[in-house]
Amino acid sequence: MLAFNIQFNTILLRLTVLSLTFFTAIAKAQHSDIWLLLNESQVTIDEIDTDTNVPVSIDLTTGRFLFSSNFDDLGQGAEGTDDPGFRTVANTFTPNGILNFRAIESLLFWNGDAWVNSVADQERILVVDALNETTVIDASGVSNAVGAIDQIDAGGGIHQHIEFFIENNINSESPPPPAAGAYMINLELFATDTLGGDVMHTASKPIRITFAYQISTEEYQQALSALTSPTTTPEEVSVPIPNAALLVLAGLLFVFARRKPI
Numbered sequence: 028m029l030a031f032n033i034q035f036n037t038i039l040l041r042l043t044v045l046s047l048t049f050f051t052a053i054a055k056a057q058h059s060d061i062w063l064l065l066n067e068s069q070v071t072i073d074e075i076d077t078d079t080n081v082p083v084s085i086d087l088t089t090g091r092f093l094f095s096s097n098f099d100d101l102g103q104g105a106e107g108t109d110d111p112g113f114r115t116v117a118n119t120f121t122p123n124g125i126l127n128f129r130a131i132e133s134l135l136f137w138n139g140d141a142w143v144n145s146v147a148d149q150e151r152i153l154v155v156d157a158l159n160e161t162t163v164i165d166a167s168g169v170s171n172a173v174g175a176i177d178q179i180d181a182g183g184g185i186h187q188h189i190e191f192f193i194e195n196n197i198n199s200e201s202p203p204p205p206a207a208g209a210y211m212i213n214l215e216l217f218a219t220d221t222l223g224g225d226v227m228h229t230a231s232k233p234i235r236i237t238f239a240y241q242i243s244t245e246e247y248q249q250a251l252s253a254l255t256s257p258t259t260t261p262e263e264v265s266v267p268i269p270n271a272a273l274l275v276l277a278g279l280l281f282v283f284a285r286r287k288p289i
Contacts, residue, residue, distance in 0.1 A: 035246045060114040060186070061094055061234065063126075063216065067164070070216045072229040077116070086254040091213070093254060095247075098193055098240045106205065111236065112188035113176050122183050122216055124227055126176040129215045130162050130169045131233060137209040137250035147206035149196040152238070154212075156189055157223075164212050165196070175222060192249060193240055207241035209250035 062073035072092045074083055075110045084093040100108040113126060120126070131145045134152055144166050151165035156174030177187035193210065195202045213235055218228035235254075239247040 052057040059111040069229045107192045109188040114186040117182045118186040120179045124179045124218045130172045132213045150205045153192040211237045
């Protein structure tokens with residue numbers, strides 16, 4: 028009996044370890060962050076994802092940084108996600124302030140051919156902040172636009188995830204599920220000295236976050252490609268230039284400046 032108990036406990040331990048490994052892998056696969064910097068007193072977006080060391084995507088139709096996510100997170104259910112999060116390295120912001128978001132513009136939907144500000148039914152995205160207050164973004168605009176993300180820690184850093192949900196807003200006891208597709212919202216990020224207090228780090232340029240809901244990877248990639256590889260790019264769009272490209276350009280200018288005329 029003793030040998031049986033030892034063998035059973037060993038099997039149970041191995042199953043527990045395997046389960047923890049499995050769920051940890053899922054959490055890591057779903058986890059993503061928007062890395063933030065400070066340019067003088069303005070919140071800015073790091074052009075390199077510190078987790079992956081890969082440049083952040085840019086929406087070439089607007090010049091805005093572009094982030095992607097998928098609904099159906101393990102913790103938030105089929106119509107929710109807490110990605111992407113918001114993160115800095117230490118000593119970035121003024122300690123003990125509050126990092127906030129401001130939702131701007133209307134909800135956009137990929138109709139299979141283009142991003143449009145109309146939806147299939149009455150879909151909307153809810154952003155639930157750190158105080159459990161809800162920002163609503165639909166095809167007509169935004170309500171309760173500002174929300175708190177988290178308090179900046181004593182070391183001037185932050186790492187927090189708030190929650191995003193999609194729903195069909197039909198007035199019914201049993202509303203139908205949202206239409207499958209890709210959705211997009213626009214946010215600005217800023218910091219105040221207290222909750223609802225004075226601004227101490229001014230708002231970033233707008234960022235765009237897209238969400239996939241019950242569509243294939245290929246369908247989602249098509250929606251993203253319309254932004255990152257558009258067939259035409261508006262002339263007025265100002266696209267951020269990576270620092271590495273600026274260094275190369277500066278070197279070329281220096282070389283040509285030193286060349287003597289023939």
